[in-house]
Amino acid sequence: MSSAKRKIAIEPLSRAAWDRVEAKLLASLDQGEHLVPAPVEEGTGKRWRLRAGVAATALAAAAATLLFLKRDPGEPPRAGGEPVVASATAPLPEPAGGAQAFLADGSRIETSTAPVQSTIGDSMLEIADHSSLRVAGDDAHGWLVSLDAGRVECRVAPRRGRPPFAVQAGDTRVTVVGTRFSVERREQGARVVVQEGIVRVQSGEQSVLLSPGESWPAESNVPASSSERAPEPAPHHARKSAAGAHSGQSASAEQRLFERAARLEATDPQAALRIYRELDRHGAWSANALYARGRLGLASGQPSGKRDLELYLKRYPNGPNAEDVRALLRSAGGQR
Amino acid sequence: MPGESVAATTYSSDAALARRAASGDRGAQQLLFLQLKAAVHATLYRVLGSNTHMDDLLQESFLAVFRALPSYRGEAKLTTWADRIAVRVAFHYLRRSASLRASDRLPESAPALRLVTSAEENAEHRQGVARLYAQLRRLKPEYQIAFALFELDGRSVEEVAEITGVSLVAAKSRISRARRKLWDAAQRDEVLTHYLTQEDGERP
Numbered sequence: 454m455s456s457a458k459r460k461i462a463i464e465p466l467s468r469a470a471w472d473r474v475e476a477k478l479l480a481s482l483d484q485g486e487h488l489v490p491a492p493v494e495e496g497t498g499k500r501w502r503l504r505a506g507v508a509a510t511a512l513a514a515a516a517a518t519l520l521f522l523k524r525d526p527g528e529p530p531r532a533g534g535e536p537v538v539a540s541a542t543a544p545l546p547e548p549a550g551g552a553q554a555f556l557a558d559g560s561r562i563e564t565s566t567a568p569v570q571s572t573i574g575d576s577m578l579e580i581a582d583h584s585s586l587r588v589a590g591d592d593a594h595g596w597l598v599s600l601d602a603g604r605v606e607c608r609v610a611p612r613r614g615r616p617p618f619a620v621q622a623g624d625t626r627v628t629v630v631g632t633r634f635s636v637e638r639r640e641q642g643a644r645v646v647v648q649e650g651i652v653r654v655q656s657g658e659q660s661v662l663l664s665p666g667e668s669w670p671a672e673s674n675v676p677a678s679s680s681e682r683a684p685e686p687a688p689h690h691a692r693k694s695a696a697g698a699h700s701g702q703s704a705s706a707e708q709r710l711f712e713r714a715a716r717l718e719a720t721d722p723q724a725a726l727r728i729y730r731e732l733d734r735h736g737a738w739s740a741n742a743l744y745a746r747g748r749l750g751l752a753s754g755q756p757s758g759k760r761d762l763e764l765y766l767k768r769y770p771n772g773p774n775a776e777d778v779r780a781l782l783r784s785a786g787g788q789r
Numbered sequence: 790m791p792g793e794s795v796a797a798t799t800y801s802s803d804a805a806l807a808r809r810a811a812s813g814d815r816g817a818q819q820l821l822f823l824q825l826k827a828a829v830h831a832t833l834y835r836v837l838g839s840n841t842h843m844d845d846l847l848q849e850s851f852l853a854v855f856r857a858l859p860s861y862r863g864e865a866k867l868t869t870w871a872d873r874i875a876v877r878v879a880f881h882y883l884r885r886s887a888s889l890r891a892s893d894r895l896p897e898s899a900p901a902l903r904l905v906t907s908a909e910e911n912a913e914h915r916q917g918v919a920r921l922y923a924q925l926r927r928l929k930p931e932y933q934i935a936f937a938l939f940e941l942d943g944r945s946v947e948e949v950a951e952i953t954g955v956s957l958v959a960a961k962s963r964i965s966r967a968r969r970k971l972w973d974a975a976q977r978d979e980v981l982t983h984y985l986t987q988e989d990g991e992r993p
Contacts, residue, residue: 461835461838461918461941461942463830463834463835464834464839464840466830466840466843470843470844471826473844474826474844474847474848474851475819475822477844477848478822478848478851478852479819481848481852482813482818482855486852487852487856487858488856593811593812594811594812594859595813616812616813617813
């Protein structure tokens with residue numbers, strides 16, 4: 454058999470197919486998927502297998518807090534010193550009564566009965582009591598925080614053009630687009646609440662952008678473990694509007710419709726957009742619906758998303774979501 | 790990196806591009822994709838025999854490439870390095886799909902044709918290639934890949950060994966076993982026999 458003789462010609466892919474592949478790949482890179490450890494069968498998992506605890510410097514612990522930074526016995530310590538069990542006390546501005554640790558690639562941190570504040574690059578983590586997480590990456594390539602148990606609140610600088618910052622909790626991945634959010638580990642996945650900015654949550658086939666006040670998952674039957682983690686499916690700002698418009702009443706048809714659209718965002722964004730379009734024409738939910746339509750349109754890569762957000766600012770320059778809209782438009786403008 | 794051996798970085802421009810892409814430079818990421826896409830596609834295509842599921846496989850391959858970029862130091866040409874990753878993706882795809890495949894199903898779309906002189910030859914060639922891949926699918930993924938890289942992608946045995954990460958002897962052995970099994974199958978398949986004898990002129 455002569456190899457040269459048999460060499461088979463390649464059936465080219467269409468330009469549309471290549472465009473699809475490239476767009477999907479770049480979107481994956483934006484979401485930091487390349488920072489997530491590959492399945493072992495792909496062969497790259499080994500490199501990403503998190504090496505338990507290295508090189509973190511822990512300062513201070515509150516009286517009831519024990520902070521453990523573990524290290525794999527086979528792993529040499531990195532620059533920055535041996536891991537320590539924190540026992541000293543040092544005053545820190547926030548969180549009140551918490552400890553502080555500077556985490557590096559390979560660090561593992563477990564909290565006991567009090568929260569701990571940690572730094573990764575220029576990002577701040579507030580790790581709740583009884584939580585456990587691991588850190589991989591660096592400032593040049595991005596950071597991956599794997600939350601094994603408990604809850605972590607992250608304050609992350611906007612990623613515009615910078616390497617990604619992602620939190621993996623079970624099969625749920627949260628990738629930072631903007632600034633402040635919390636992730637709570639559940640059995641297989643997580644509960645995510647956004648305080649500021651925008652994050653992308655990906656769980657299985659579902660992917661959704663969350664804005665301030667929004668939480669994931671949106672199902673109303675998910676029990677919240679604190680008052681901050683409101684279980685309602687509608688966005689927080691929408692709930693506030695609803696409270697004004699429908700005070701003391703059961704949810705209106707418009708509210709139910711809005712909540713239905715919010716639930717559909719991850720699985721059927723087109724249907725969600727259709728509902729928002731209906732709602733933004735009139736009624737108490739029109740501002741929220743227009744905002745949601747623009748946000749979802751932008752997240753889905755539709756040019757109408759930007760137009761809808763601009764329309765929102767024109768109609769409601771001081772509306773409850775005006776700042777979010779401006780942030781989204783700035784973010785959209787900076788991406789390309 | 791201070792401790793890194795300069796001599797080890799043979800392909801310095803490839804390494805520089807990889808570093809920029811790994812650091813999140815969007816221009817470098819796009820350039821890297823442009824530089825590698827034809828090679829990665831060709832490798833996947835010749836191993837698998839069609840563009841079925843190619844979008845997903847390319848996506849999977851490139852994501853694996855970007856995951857592994859921080860480890861690339863320019864010791865090998867970037868396309869060769871990426872080929873190894875694409876072959877791993879193809880290997881796992883073959884292994885995953887083996888249990889789902891009907892034993893004698895032909896590939897969903899036959900590979901493209903080489904230049905042939907008549908419609909009849911064209912049809913014969915297409916059918917022969919389809920039978921060849923159908924028989925290949927019955928082999929272990931590692932045999933399929935070694936054979937496809939050597940016979941259908943025109944690689945040398947040394948390249949096959951390097952890409953698949955095995956010794957020269959193992960690569961030769963896999964190619965040889967795949968050939969023998971194909972010729973055995975050809976005894977029961979006239980179309981394949983005709984195709985192989987026409988292409989080879991002789992039995993291995």
